[in-house]
Amino acid sequence: xxxxxxxxxxxxxxxxxxxxxxxxxxxxxxxxxxxxxxxxxxxxxxxxxxxxxxxxxxxxxxxxxxxxxxxxxxxxxxxxxxxxxxxxxxxxxxxxxxxxxxxxxxxxxxxxxxxxxxxxxxxxxxxxxxxxxxxxxxxxxxxxx
Numbered sequence: 001x002x003x004x005x006x007x008x009x010x011x012x013x014x015x016x017x018x019x020x021x022x023x024x025x026x027x028x029x030x031x032x033x034x035x036x037x038x039x040x041x042x043x044x045x046x047x048x049x050x051x052x053x054x055x056x057x058x059x060x061x062x063x064x065x066x067x068x069x070x071x072x073x074x075x076x077x078x079x080x081x082x083x084x085x086x087x088x089x090x091x092x093x094x095x096x097x098x099x100x101x102x103x104x105x106x107x108x109x110x111x112x113x114x115x116x117x118x119x120x121x122x123x124x125x126x127x128x129x130x131x132x133x134x135x136x137x138x139x140x141x142x143x144x145x
Contacts, residue, residue, distance in 0.1 A: 019056050019057060019058075020053065020054050020055060020056055020057070021044060021047055021048055021051070021052075021053050021054070021055050021057065021060065022053040022054060024044070024057070024078060027078045027079060028041055028078070028079040029041070029042045029044060029047075029057075029076060029077075029078060029079075030042060030076065030077045030078075030079065031061070031064050031073040031075075031076055031077075032073065032074050032075050032076075032077060033066035033068070033069060033071060033073060033074060034074040034075075035066065035069050035071045035074075036066060036068050036069040036071075038066060038068050038069075039077075040067075042060075042064075042076075047060060051063070057076055060076065061073050061075065061076050085139060086136045086139050086140050087136075088139060089135040089136045089137075089138055089139025089140070090132040090133070090135050090136040090139070091132070091135070092135050093131045093132045093133070093134050093135015093136065093138070094128035094129070094131055094132030094135065095128075096131060096135070097124075097127045097128050097130070097131020097132065097134075097135075098124045098125065098127065098128045098131070099124075100127075100131075101123060101124035101127040101131075102120075102121075102124035105119070105120040105121075105123050105124055106120060108120075
């Protein structure tokens with residue numbers, strides 16, 4: 001079997017069009033019912049077991065019915081299924097804090113007559129701690145939604 005058999009082929013130019021369930025493995029897929037204002041995140045594995053990975057998203061939408069009111073789903077929405085763990089939030093927060101503070105300290109260093117880079121390097125490293133904690137708190141709060 002070819003190693004790239006499941007890969008999405010990209011066109012040389014123009015937009016990338018994702019049509020099948022297999023094209024959306026890295027994304028979340030949600031169905032919306034406008035009649036009762038309900039939405040639900042769909043389980044792609046269950047959909048694949050039922051319809052196959054090659055099923056088109058439009059075909060899935062046509063077959064879905066709202067579990068609350070019984071009407072057909074109005075639309076499907078695609079979202080990113082990236083990690084929102086506390087550890088991931090700490091890492092991203094620390095990196096962002098370091099980079100922002102390093103940029104600010106380098107600008108300050110360039111505009112002053114201080115010839116010691118110790119503070120310019122050490123300050124952003126220490127700033128990674130509170131920014132990392134903030135990133136972890138944000139990830140924890142977003143993870144509870």
